[in-house]
Every structure is written in structure tokens, then in C-alpha cells.
Amino acid sequence: MAIKPIDFKSFPTTRYQGSKRKILPWIYDSLKEIRFRTALDACGGSGSVSYLLKKMGKSVTYNDKLHFNYLIGKAIIENQTYKLTDEDIADLNGINPEFTYKNIIDSTFKDVYYLPRENRWLDKVTNNIINMNHYQQNVLQYKKALAYYALFQSSLVKRPFNLFHRKNLEIRTNDVERNFGNKTTWEKSFDHFFKKFTAEANSLVFDSGTYCRATNESIFNIDPYYFDLVYIDIPYIRKDGSNESSNYLKCYHFLEGLSRYNDWESIIDYESINLRLKNIEQQNDFSEEMIYESIEEILLKFRHNKIVFSYKAGGVPSIEFIEKIMKKLGKRVHRNSMHYKYALNHQNGDAKNNREVLIIGT
Numbered sequence: 226m227a228i229k230p231i232d233f234k235s236f237p238t239t240r241y242q243g244s245k246r247k248i249l250p251w252i253y254d255s256l257k258e259i260r261f262r263t264a265l266d267a268c269g270g271s272g273s274v275s276y277l278l279k280k281m282g283k284s285v286t287y288n289d290k291l292h293f294n295y296l297i298g299k300a301i302i303e304n305q306t307y308k309l310t311d312e313d314i315a316d317l318n319g320i321n322p323e324f325t326y327k328n329i330i331d332s333t334f335k336d337v338y339y340l341p342r343e344n345r346w347l348d349k350v351t352n353n354i355i356n357m358n359h360y361q362q363n364v365l366q367y368k369k370a371l372a373y374y375a376l377f378q379s380s381l382v383k384r385p386f387n388l389f390h391r392k393n394l395e396i397r398t399n400d401v402e403r404n405f406g407n408k409t410t411w412e413k414s415f416d417h418f419f420k421k422f423t424a425e426a427n428s429l430v431f432d433s434g435t436y437c438r439a440t441n442e443s444i445f446n447i448d449p450y451y452f453d454l455v456y457i458d459i460p461y462i463r464k465d466g467s468n469e470s471s472n473y474l475k476c477y478h479f480l481e482g483l484s485r486y487n488d489w490e491s492i493i494d495y496e497s498i499n500l501r502l503k504n505i506e507q508q509n510d511f512s513e514e515m516i517y518e519s520i521e522e523i524l525l526k527f528r529h530n531k532i533v534f535s536y537k538a539g540g541v542p543s544i545e546f547i548e549k550i551m552k553k554l555g556k557r558v559h560r561n562s563m564h565y566k567y568a569l570n571h572q573n574g575d576a577k578n579n580r581e582v583l584i585i586g587t
């Protein structure tokens with residue numbers, strides 16, 4: 226049977242650190258050469274690779290340790306049917322006199338990430354998502370997940386660098402010349418983006434005809450037996466320089482808080498300048514110190530699965546280290562690599578070359 230070409234233009238547009246969105250066609254070229262039916266995207270992030278696997282007709286399990294990412298997986302991978310109606314979207318943006326509204330963001334995050342009116346908008350819409358109640362639970366879970374998808378994407382595009390690692394609202398508000406970022410985008414309203422991203426979320430829903438699901442586990446706790454193939458894209462640890470951005474909870478704690486809104490106040494680290502979550506370092510499973518042991522543990526766990534391991538040159542450990550372990554575990558190993566030019570490097574504002582590698586063990 227002829228394979229239908231994949232239209233990569235209709236994929237999620239998420240701006241997410243380490244997202245493979247732009248190199249999906251190249252990943253697809255490798256995946257389509259491997260025989261498998263069930264797949265685990267163990268560190269799913271924006272869901273772009275899971276979405277590719279779903280488009281390929283695979284039975285895919287999207288997984289990520291962060292809860293907000295898991296909701297994205299529910300919305301666009303597990304969900305095969307439900308969309309937000311115009312009425313749902315209007316309700317999400319309105320005020321319902323029957324609801325009691327909490328104002329956690331407005332009262333806690335003043336001058337941290339958004340303007341006061343934007344904080345109030347975020348409180349309003351988050352309360353509306355939590356209180357959505359027109360549907361049965363089996364439908365509601367996906368409607369809410371789609372609404373969260375739009376809420377998270379709207380929150381990301383309005384942030385300098387699309388991150389929450391610094392309290393830096395002044396980058397938006399200072400009247401200075403800048404050679405980075407996108408002031409026009411930041412200044413568009415949340416209403417504008419929510420409309421755009423609810424439409425995007427809806428457009429991403431399709432029925433692949435094959436069972437797909439989303440889970441919210443640490444990769445170290447996943448049962449490997451259900452999958453023919455596992456795609457592994459762990460946080461990138463640089464050989465040199467700062468590894469601040471490899472801690473995803475540090476970069477995206479605000480979205481994690483939004484996804485756990487009713488508990489948020491009890492898990493904020495009020496001592497931190499940017500009001501991140503408590504114990505952010507302890508929750509990080511991929512520290513520089515432990516990365517060799519962590520990778521060995523992961524490869525051992527998935528030794529009976531076909532493995533596709535994403536790697537970026539300049540990282541720790543070396544490609545050779547990963548290949549050596551795979552071979553020791555009895556795998557046939559080969560690698561595919563490509564040069565990839567990032568449009569903008571956040572650290573220095575320059576275009577930069579990187580080498581993306583897939584280490585494939587079958």
C-alpha cells in the first residue's frame with residue numbers, strides 16, 4: 226500500500242526548548258525505515274514527535290514528567306475526537322456569575338511575567354477551564370486539555386524568549402532599542418492569542434484509527450513492555466557552559482503552576498525572585514553529575530525495545546558512550562546526522578549551527 230505523504234505544515238507550532246518541530250521531516254526519514262507498531266515518546270515535550278508518530282498511524286504513548294506537557298499530550302495525541310465549540314470558547318473567555326473566581330496570578334505574580342490586566346485574564350480563563358462543566362467527564366477531560374493547550378501557547382508567545390526562567394517583565398515594558406525578541410507579538414492581547422490557539426488546537430485533533438494515549442510519568446518509572454519502539458529525547462546537557470536551560474521545570478514552572486492552579490499557592494517557592502516552584506533542583510532527573518548513570522539506566526530499561534535516541538552534538542555524554550552501551554546490550558547500532566541551523570540562538574542572538582543526531586539501536 227502506498228504511504229500517504231505527511232503534511233508537516235499542519236503540525237503544532239509550539240515554541241518549546243529543544244522541540245524537534247523543525248526537523249520532523251528528517252526524523253520521519255529515519256522512523257519510516259524501522260518496523261514497529263507501538264511507540265513510546267518517553268520525554269514528549271511539545272508533542273511534535275508523538276504527533277508525527279500518530280500521523281504515521283502508530284499506536285503512540287506520549288509521556289512527559291511535567292503535568293502541563295501531559296495535558297498537551299492529552300489534547301492532541303490521546304484525544305481523537307473532541308474539539309472546542311464556538312460556545313465553549315466564548316464561555317472560556319467570559320465571566321460566569323455562578324463561578325467563584327480565585328485570583329492567584331493577579332495577587333502573587335505582580336510585575337513578574339505579565340501586565341496586571343494580563344494576570345487577571347490568566348486567572349479568569351484558568352478558573353473557567355477548571356469549572357467547565359457542560360459535558361460528561363470522558364468528553365470534558367479533552368475539552369479542558371484543548372483549552373489548556375491554548376492557554377499555555379498563549380502564555381508562551383507573550384514571554385520574552387518564551388521562557389519563565391527570569392523575572393523580566395521589564396524587557397517588555399522598557400522603552401529601549403532591542404535586537405532580539407518580538408515586541409509586536411508580546412503586545413498582542415491574550416484574547417487574540419487564545420482565539421488563535423484554540424483554533425490551532427482544534428485543527429490538530431484527528432482520529433488516527435489507532436489507540437493513542439498520554440501519560441505523566443518519569444521515564445525511569447515507565448513499564449517498557451508495551452512498546453516496540455521508544456523514542457528518547459532527554460534534556461540536553463552541554464559539555465561546556467551553563468546548563469540552566471536543561472532544567473525544564475525551571476524554564477516552565479509558570480505553566481506547571483497554571484496546570485495545577487488550585488495547589489499552586491502551596492508549591493510556590495516564595496523565597497525565589499521569580500516565584501518558581503519549590504525544590505526545583507531536587508525534581509530534576511537529568512543533572513550534569515548523574516547524566517552517565519541516568520543514560521545507562523534508561524538504555525538498560527529499554528534494552529528489549531527498538532531505540533531511537535535523539536542527540537545534539539556538543540552534549541554530554543558523547544555519542545560513542547551511548548553507542549557503546551547500546552552495543553553492549555546486544556543492539557545493532559547506526560547513526561543518522563544532519564546539520565541544523567537555528568534561526569536565533571537565545572544566548573547571543575546569532576544564527577548558529579548544530580548537528581542533530583539520531584542514534585538508532587534495533
Ligand SMILES: C[S@@+](CC[C@H](N)C(=O)[O-])C[C@H]1O[C@@H](n2cnc3c(N)ncnc32)[C@H](O)[C@@H]1O
Nearest residue numbers: 243244245268269270271290443444458473510
Ligand atoms: C528535549 S525535551 C523534548 C522535546 C520534544 N521531543 C519535542 O519535540 O518537543 C525534554 C523533555 O523531557 C521532559 N523530562 C524531563 N525529565 C523527565 C523525566 N524524568 N521523565 C520524562 N520526561 C522528562 C521535559 O519536561 C521535556 O519536556
